[in-house]
Amino acid sequence: MDPYYVQQLAIGLSLGMIYALMAIGFTLIFGVLNVVNFAHGEVYSIGAFAGLLLITAFGPPLLAVFLLVLAVGAATGFGLERLAFRPFRRFSDEASLKSRAMREATLMSSLALSIFTREAMELVFGSEFQTVPLDYLINEPIALGPVTIVTGDIIIFVAAAVMLGGLQYLLTRTATGRAIRAVSNNPLGAKYVGINTNRTIVLTFVIGSMMGALAGIMVGLYYGAIFPAMGFTPAVKAFVAMVMGGLSSIPGAVICALIIGVSESLATTFVSSVWADMVAYSFLLLTLVLFPQGLFGKGRDRV
Amino acid sequence: MTSVTGITRRTALGLALGTGLVIGGAAGAWAQEDPVVIGYQLPLTGNTAQYGQDFKTAAEIALEDFNASGRLPVPVEIIFEDSRSDAKEGVNIARKFVDNDDIVAVLGDFTSTVSMAAAQVYKQAGMPQLSQTASHPDYARISPYQFRNITTQAQEGEVNANWLWERGFRKVAVIAEQTDWGQAVVQGFTAPFEEMGGEIVYSEFFNRGLPDFRSIITKIQRAEPDAIYTGLFYEDGAQFLKQMEQLGADIPVHSTSAAYNQKLVELAGPAADDLYLTATFLPTSEGEHVQEFVAAWKAARDGQEPGQFPAQAYDAVNIMLDAVVRAWPDVTRESMREALAATEDFPGVTGVTSFDEDGEPEKQMTRARIVDGVFVEVQ
Structure with a gap:
């Protein structure tokens, strides 16, 4: 096989991994509430900035940076749920709980919070790339025959694999996971059988945002590009991956993220790079038209 | 609409003059206190905000020096408007500037795309526009009112x-x-x-x-x-x-x-x-103007060195202020256009600038190379 295509494939897989990292937390949160959390991209930026501040202030080892970012992500997720989602669950009568309008109002509230956070960060830090200490970048090249990958590819691959495996274990083998799935399936029913739905939702946000924040710092260090609007593009790609994967299937979203990454990278070979951005949107359209249940959907939901 | 504004403006001027004759000295003194107002459209938020923020700092440095120098009996004022590098927003700002009778000339925008969109409004209203960065070949050719301080x-x-x-x-x-x-x-x-x-x-x-x-x-x-x-x-x-x-x-x-x-x-x-x-600009070059500007920039920005874009904005603002001085005391949009077009051998930090008949600057380019993290001139 032409080494050129192998290299493009490797680049595509690493792009896909980056999208997958984002898509995991995104899909988890969507799964439990059935609404898009538009602020996920900002959680990602906050994670990156928190990590960067820690790096410039203390210069700790990379692992410590990741751990702190996880903690910041947890706090952000908790705050996000409190500010943008909980106020719309104030009423616990049956009509409100079943109301789509109440649920979908959080689309707007999370979007509002996302715009507010991004603008605030631009005011404080400026919209330009932050200077990242070069020692912390995870982009040391590793040559594998004709193909070059970087250290970050391995770190991101391991992180995504651990996240995916951990979440699958959590969701299918533990009581907490069962509660999350119950709330996701039927919030009212879950409430009637005695599940603390509020607590479950908060927990989902905390876990999802931890993953979002970790993705932010990892990708930030991977590219050496940390800036307030950094979460936007990956959030769009993660959204497409989620829809393609059938909305609530986390492994489905990961596979679709990889498909998007590889397609984008290969598309650059045949069309101008400007058009490579169309790949994700074309997939979104094709999925909506041809596979209304998504590629890995359960058939219960229509995308 | 724009021509109506023009007439209103002239009428207003006539009225002011008439009133001045009647009331005499008092009105004259009051009129003299009026600052000369220039509009500046630039991205202060959004993806390219860092460039706009740099331009603003550069403009403030230039303006402060100018107002302190006493070259004009009245101060000059710059109104900054945020275009977010969005062509639609740029056109809205252009309309706003055109409708403001106090504004005699406009600086900006940052990108060629936004500058060219706004230029259509300025062309119709006869408002001189000087962009520090719009380098698309077509920009300066839009009308005699477009100028730029960057090589194409x-x-x-x-x-x-x-x-x-x-x-x-x-x-x-x-x-x-x-x-x-x-x-x-x-x-x-x-x-x-x-x-x-x-x-x-x-x-x-x-x-x-x-x-x-x-x-x-x-x-x-x-x-x-x-x-x-x-x-x-x-x-x-x-x-x-x-x-x-x-x-x-x-x-x-x-x-x-x-x-x-x-x-x-x-x-x-x-x-x-x-x-x-x-x-066109190296902060390490010896020229006196350059070192003055670099020092003022470092004072304003915690010791950072200015890049080429702020230097271009600094020169653009100074070229504009120089034109105001030459147009004084009859500072109108038309006289500002004439004054800008007459700019010749303006000694700036980005080299000596003259405008040709299209409003294109004629500048020398320096060849540079990065060696051990420093931009050095290549001979």
Whole structure:
């Protein structure tokens, strides 16, 4: 096989991994509430900035940076749920709980919070790339025959694999996971059988945002590009991956993220790079038209 | 609408003059206190906010010096409006500026796209517009009211084509961002280079802010060019150079003055070394004006060095203020246009500037190269 295509494939897989990292937390949160959390991209930026501040202030080892970012992500997720989602669950009568309008109002509230956070960060830090200490970048090249990958590819691959495996274990083998799935399936029913739905939702946000924040710092260090609007593009790609994967299937979203990454990278070979951005949107359209249940959907939901 | 504004303005002026005659000294003294007002449209928020913020700082430095110098009996005021690098917003601001009878001239915008959109409004209203950065060839030709303080890509491309040719490169890959400016970079370089007998083996556009250039780099490698000519800004530049190094692509890279920024070195580290580029401003140059500006900038920005864009904005504001002085005491939109067009041998930090009949500046370009993280002049 032409080494050129192998290299493009490797680049595509690493792009896909980056999208997958984002898509995991995104899909988890969507799964439990059935609404898009538009602020996920900002959680990602906050994670990156928190990590960067820690790096410039203390210069700790990379692992410590990741751990702190996880903690910041947890706090952000908790705050996000409190500010943008909980106020719309104030009423616990049956009509409100079943109301789509109440649920979908959080689309707007999370979007509002996302715009507010991004603008605030631009005011404080400026919209330009932050200077990242070069020692912390995870982009040391590793040559594998004709193909070059970087250290970050391995770190991101391991992180995504651990996240995916951990979440699958959590969701299918533990009581907490069962509660999350119950709330996701039927919030009212879950409430009637005695599940603390509020607590479950908060927990989902905390876990999802931890993953979002970790993705932010990892990708930030991977590219050496940390800036307030950094979460936007990956959030769009993660959204497409989620829809393609059938909305609530986390492994489905990961596979679709990889498909998007590889397609984008290969598309650059045949069309101008400007058009490579169309790949994700074309997939979104094709999925909506041809596979209304998504590629890995359960058939219960229509995308 | 605009012509109505014009008439109203003249009528208002007549009325003011008449009142002045009747009431005498008191009104005259009051009229003299009125500051001269200039509009400045620039991106203060959004993706390109850092450039707009730089322009604003540069304008404030220039304006403060000017008002303290007492060259005019009245102060000059600049009204800043945030265009967010959005053409629609730029046009809205242009309308707002045109409707404000106090404003006699406008600076900005940042990108060629927004500047050219706003220029249509200024053209109809007869408002002189001076952009510090719009380098698309068509911008200055829109009407006699458009001026710019940056060399066009036609000028810069030719300098670069000669330079690459002199270095012995015959097969060149060209990449640029997908904007009006990026298109101009490619055209400005390709035409003279092909005329010399050079070959463009690969050309590609990308969306500004593309995080991952690796697919493009791999594709460039396959085309096996002698050198790469790039039309990108420093952030994209840093990403591109870092990923070039990552993939072990050992091809010389040339760029335009747009990539000239100290942040490029900060972001890319050693990967930025050996980037060749043209520039109109080097903070290390000896000129007195340059050192004054660099000192004022460092005082305003915690010791950072100014890049080329703030220097261009600083000069643009000073050219504008110089025109105000020459138009005084009859400062109107029309007299400002005449004064700007008459700018000759203005000694700025980006070299000596004169405008030709199209409102194009004539400037010298410096050849520079990054050596150990420092931009140095190539003789």
